[in-house]
Amino acid sequence: MATMISEDCIMCGACEAECPNQAISVGEDLFIIDPKLCTECVGFDSEQMCAAACPPEACIPDPERVESEELLFERAKKIHADEADSLELSDATSHFRAA
Numbered sequence: 001m002a003t004m005i006s007e008d009c010i011m012c013g014a015c016e017a018e019c020p021n022q023a024i025s026v027g028e029d030l031f032i033i034d035p036k037l038c039t040e041c042v043g044f045d046s047e048q049m050c051a052a053a054c055p056p057e058a059c060i061p062d063p064e065r066v067e068s069e070e071l072l073f074e075r076a077k078k079i080h081a082d083e084a085d086s087l088e089l090s091d092a093t094s095h096f097r098a099a
């Protein structure tokens with residue numbers, strides 16, 4: 001599922017630069033994630049990097065957007081079309097496979 005930012009966000013900005021897809025921006029009261037650009041970091045990291053960087057643990061799975069690893073990986077390849085051939089799925093690049 002895509003990641004979302006809860007009302008616990010304190011707008012510290014720590015998550016924004018961590019996103020490999022530039023999916024995070026400043027909203028009115030919270031930082032926000034564009035679900036069309038969120039891949040749960042599949043293709044890039046073994047965990048959701050925004051969540052790892054967030055002090056109040058405000059980056060959480062969006063229960064309204066349950067998505068498969070395959071769909072998320074395809075999204076990552078579309079977003080990063082210039083390097084799509086070099087992206088791969090492994091325990092280092094997908095939280096679905098990480099221990």
Ligand code: SF4
Nearest residue numbers: 019038039041048050
């Ligand atoms: S989970 Fe990853 S891809 Fe999604 S918004 Fe957070 S850092 Fe970006």
Ligand code: SF4
Nearest residue numbers: 009010012013015054
């Ligand atoms: S790291 Fe967490 S608290 Fe900071 S802006 Fe991002 S979601 Fe908000």
